[in-house]
Amino acid sequence: MPSYLLKRLLGMLPTLMIVVLVVFLFVHMMPGDPARLAAGPDANLETVELVRKQLGLDRPLPEQFLTYVLNLAQGNMGVSLRTKLPVTTEISTRFMPTMLLTLTSMAWSVVLGMLVGIMSAVFRNRWPDRAGMTAAVSGISFPNFALGMLLMQIFSVNLGWLPTVGADSWRHYILPSITLGTAVAAVMARFTRSSFIDVIHEDYVRTARAKGASEPSVVGHHALRNALIPVVTMMGLQFGFLLGGSIVVETVFNWPGLGRLLVDAVNMRDYPVIQGLVLLFSLEFILINLIVDVLYGLINPTIRYK
Amino acid sequence: MKNFVLPRGWRTLCLGSILAVSLAAPGVALAAGDVVFAVGQAFETLDPYNTNSTGTQSAGRAYYEGLYGFNQDLVLVPLLAESHEVSSDGLVYTFKLRQGVKFHDGTDFNADAVKVNFDRASNRDNRLARYNQFNRIAKTEVVDPTTVKVTLTEPFSPFINAIGHPSAMMISPAALQKFGKDIGFNPVGTGPFQFVEWKQTDYLKVKKFDGYWRKGYPKVDTLTFRPVPDANTRTAMVQTGEAHFGFPVPFERAQQLKDEGKVDVIDAPSISVRYVSMNVLQKPFDDVRVRHAINYAVNKEAFGKVVYAGHAQLMDGVVPKGVDFAHVSGPWPYNPAKARELLKEAGYPNGFETSLWSAYNDSTSAKSVQFLQQQLAQVGIKASLEILEPGQRVQRVSQAPDPKQAGVRMLYATWSASTGEADWALRPLLASEAWPPQLNNTAYYKNDVVDANIAKALRVTKREEKAEIYKIVQEQIWKDAPWVFLNTANNVYLRNKKLSGVYVMPDNGLSYADIEMK
Numbered sequence: 001m002p003s004y005l006l007k008r009l010l011g012m013l014p015t016l017m018i019v020v021l022v023v024f025l026f027v028h029m030m031p032g033d034p035a036r037l038a039a040g041p042d043a044n045l046e047t048v049e050l051v052r053k054q055l056g057l058d059r060p061l062p063e064q065f066l067t068y069v070l071n072l073a074q075g076n077m078g079v080s081l082r083t084k085l086p087v088t089t090e091i092s093t094r095f096m097p098t099m100l101l102t103l104t105s106m107a108w109s110v111v112l113g114m115l116v117g118i119m120s121a122v123f124r125n126r127w128p129d130r131a132g133m134t135a136a137v138s139g140i141s142f143p144n145f146a147l148g149m150l151l152m153q154i155f156s157v158n159l160g161w162l163p164t165v166g167a168d169s170w171r172h173y174i175l176p177s178i179t180l181g182t183a184v185a186a187v188m189a190r191f192t193r194s195s196f197i198d199v200i201h202e203d204y205v206r207t208a209r210a211k212g213a214s215e216p217s218v219v220g221h222h223a224l225r226n227a228l229i230p231v232v233t234m235m236g237l238q239f240g241f242l243l244g245g246s247i248v249v250e251t252v253f254n255w256p257g258l259g260r261l262l263v264d265a266v267n268m269r270d271y272p273v274i275q276g277l278v279l280l281f282s283l284e285f286i287l288i289n290l291i292v293d294v295l296y297g298l299i300n301p302t303i304r305y306k
Numbered sequence: 307m308k309n310f311v312l313p314r315g316w317r318t319l320c321l322g323s324i325l326a327v328s329l330a331a332p333g334v335a336l337a338a339g340d341v342v343f344a345v346g347q348a349f350e351t352l353d354p355y356n357t358n359s360t361g362t363q364s365a366g367r368a369y370y371e372g373l374y375g376f377n378q379d380l381v382l383v384p385l386l387a388e389s390h391e392v393s394s395d396g397l398v399y400t401f402k403l404r405q406g407v408k409f410h411d412g413t414d415f416n417a418d419a420v421k422v423n424f425d426r427a428s429n430r431d432n433r434l435a436r437y438n439q440f441n442r443i444a445k446t447e448v449v450d451p452t453t454v455k456v457t458l459t460e461p462f463s464p465f466i467n468a469i470g471h472p473s474a475m476m477i478s479p480a481a482l483q484k485f486g487k488d489i490g491f492n493p494v495g496t497g498p499f500q501f502v503e504w505k506q507t508d509y510l511k512v513k514k515f516d517g518y519w520r521k522g523y524p525k526v527d528t529l530t531f532r533p534v535p536d537a538n539t540r541t542a543m544v545q546t547g548e549a550h551f552g553f554p555v556p557f558e559r560a561q562q563l564k565d566e567g568k569v570d571v572i573d574a575p576s577i578s579v580r581y582v583s584m585n586v587l588q589k590p591f592d593d594v595r596v597r598h599a600i601n602y603a604v605n606k607e608a609f610g611k612v613v614y615a616g617h618a619q620l621m622d623g624v625v626p627k628g629v630d631f632a633h634v635s636g637p638w639p640y641n642p643a644k645a646r647e648l649l650k651e652a653g654y655p656n657g658f659e660t661s662l663w664s665a666y667n668d669s670t671s672a673k674s675v676q677f678l679q680q681q682l683a684q685v686g687i688k689a690s691l692e693i694l695e696p697g698q699r700v701q702r703v704s705q706a707p708d709p710k711q712a713g714v715r716m717l718y719a720t721w722s723a724s725t726g727e728a729d730w731a732l733r734p735l736l737a738s739e740a741w742p743p744q745l746n747n748t749a750y751y752k753n754d755v756v757d758a759n760i761a762k763a764l765r766v767t768k769r770e771e772k773a774e775i776y777k778i779v780q781e782q783i784w785k786d787a788p789w790v791f792l793n794t795a796n797n798v799y800l801r802n803k804k805l806s807g808v809y810v811m812p813d814n815g816l817s818y819a820d821i822e823m824k
Contacts, residue, residue, distance in 0.1 A: 013380065032697020036704055039435050042724060045744045047438045054433035062741070083350050083506065149538055157545045164542045165534060166508070184315060193332025249537045256507030260535070264348065276721050 011288050019282045024065055027271050034081050036270035055081050078272035087276040097167045098257035102171050109181030111190055117192025138234040148179040148252035165254035176253045180246055182237050191234045195227040228299050234293035240285045256270030339527030344540040348533040353490035354473045355427050355434045363472035365531045368512045370475035370495035378809035378817040380628055380726045381471045394633035395694035396461030396767045401419035403452045407519045409478035410500040417454040421446045422479040436473045461765040467725040498524040525822045544569050544800040552811050553799035557615040560798045570801040577628045577812040582790035585715050590658055597787040599648035602755040605640040610793050613673045617796040624780045626794045628812040631728035631776040635784040638791055645685045657686025664693045665719040675718050685688040705743050709750050717748045724812050730775045733760050749788035756782050
């Protein structure tokens with residue numbers, strides 16, 4: 001197992017290097033000139049050129065790439081063109097709010113989603129199934145910006161129970177995590193249900209019942225464990241997406257997270273910040289994949305790592 | 307595996323959230339004397355000389371002051387200067403400075419401080435984003451501690467407007483020395499409030515400056531500026547009392563908020579014009595009859611009602627009311643029959659096909675171009691729409707290298723003359739020197755009378771004479787109609803009923819010198 005992990009971690013390096021190169025090229029090929037955007041509409045051509053020099057964008061592209069890679073090797077991701085702050089500072093101040101919101105949203109939505117999924121599978125085609133799946137389909141269909149605005153209108157403006165924006169106390173997490181988690185819960189419910197239905201007709205489930213295991217034990221032990229593999233895969237994917245920061249939820253709740261940073265960076269063509277964020281997101285996905293693979297082994301001991 | 311305890315976990319969580327909701331006390335406690343502004347734009351830097359964001363400049367009025375400033379009606383008033391004199395050739399400006407003013411760090415404000423700031427702004431090597439506003443300063447000399455003399459490279463009659471602009475602030479020379487390039491994170495000025503803290507993602511906080519020269523001011527203890535990009539959220543914050551001031555507010559919600567009556571909804575005029583430029587180098591826009599036809603074809607009254615829910619004024623001249631030297635030539639009447647007739651005369655009896663771009667991708671702009679597309683269709687002009695995101699706009703409009711090859715045809719854009727004076731409402735948009743990539747003359751309009759008079763006005767210091775020159779310019783442009791003259795949208799903002807002395811100025815900046823909280 002440790003040697004497997006080491007191998008996987010080392011295997012990340014070439015992937016990340018390719019990401020660095022592709023992102024750098026892609027970002028610089030995007031239409032739009034960051035110097036002009038930073039200088040604004042009042043600036044004439046001469047001022048735009050001054051700003052270009054100030055931002056270091058007047059140097060040839062290979063030179064800029066080389067500097068970028070050399071700095072990156074020392075953990076320096078450059079300076080934001082927009083705010084002049086180091087990219088590492090820009091990203092790190094927004095990472096924790098996004099991480100915490102992702103965790104709180106995932107926690108409730110995974111638990112609720114799986115529960116509804118199992119109920120629906122066990123009571124297939126009876127009313128708990130119908131109710132559960134209706135809720136799930138509604139959860140997927142209802143756009144989350146609308147949900148966010150609706151929740152804010154009811155709980156903050158009309159009832160005055162919860163604050164509208166900010167990320168200072170636990171009360172600030174309630175509305176955004178409900179908004180963000182609803183779709184995840186719905187996806188989890190659908191996934192658990194279908195995976196569970198496949199498993200529940202397997203021979204070993206019948207065997208378990210035949211040997212006299214109680215129904216909760218059959219469902220919770222024999223069936224669930226086997227149904228969990230696709231569910232965990234989906235969970236990993238959802239987690240990765242949420243860690244990228246939800247643009248919509250962060251805008252509605254003014255959440256100081258990574259999604260808004262990405263939007264601002266793309267709008268202003270803030271190359272170093274875009275590069276840093278894409279790099280971070282790739283790294284997150286690779287790590288989550290690794291964790292999911294390890295989880296497979298814990299769930300199903302027949303899976304071996306070499 | 308312990309997966310079967312899931313239901314219990316869920317139950318706890320559910321209970322937890324019910325508890326959470328019921329425990330949460332209504333309303334949010336606010337520090338006494340703290341006024342919270344929910345504003346649309348985030349701050350990029352706090353160095354006024356190195357930004358174009360109106361938001362940054364608005365917040366700057368808390369801790370910075372210039373020699374001159376604009377009041378809430380965009381009228382120039384002396385701040386750190388008491389008066390000035392201009393030499394007869396328009397080259398030398400002598401300022402008499404206010405005495406007994408101190409910066410927040412205890413440094414004296416005097417002629418030396420002015421010199422340090424103007425030298426910094428006019429030095430090309432500092433590569434500041436507002437360099438072209440100060441590039442005419444040849445030298446700044448200290449005559450005595452309260453007198454400073456600025457010599458220009460060429461006569462520039464709107465110079466006082468340029469230094470009344472919220473970018474031309476006086477920064478403490480000691481602080482400039484101490485912080486260097488980091489002055490953008492550590493503002494030190496002479497303003498009524500002094501800088502406390504700036505958390506980029508969250509807020510900018512300032513507190514009352516006890517040594518402020520205007521005795522008895524400011525009347526509140528602290529101000530907090532919170533950037534909130536979503537307009538609905540901003541509105542909700544003022545409704546819940548978490549913010550005392552919110553701007554901008556979605557036009558379509560203004561009436562409903564007014565009816566609720568919980569907060570003051572203020573509808574104030576602005577100088578930000580909405581227009582569509584037509585590329586006059588290209589067919590069919592090279593024909594003035596076509597440009598007139600399009601102006602007749604658009605129902606601007608309906609445009610204001612549909613897109614701005616009525617919170618707009620018809621454009622009645624090239625330069626909007628509120629900008630100095632504005633001249634009334636319109637508004638342009640709505641007459642689709644006349645439009646069709648003119649198109650027929652110009653040789654387009656069945657209209658033509660063209661493209662209409664929006665320079666911005668917000669929802670109001672998208673609505674605007676959709677409305678215009680529908681209006682143009684009424685007279686047979688089929689316009690394909692494209693809503694440009696900022697990078698695309700820069701690439702395809704601002705940076706177009708060859709005027710003849712430029713892809714822009716009709717472009718929906720807005721402009722707010724940041725110096726509050728006709729020069730900056732005309733020169734960057736309609737003088738031939740301003741063709742992209744230089745500035746924003748996206749109509750590629752060129753008229754010798756206009757060019758000559760815009761240049762001439764810069765050399766004239768007498769008001770009456772200048773007004774006469776700008777009248778000729780504006781009449782000419784109105785006649786040539788390189789734009790579809792649409793409207794100026796109002797600034798709609800929300801204010802807590804206890805708050806007074808806070809305004810959105812016609813240039814979208816905030817004015818709060820007399821801020822007070824009952």
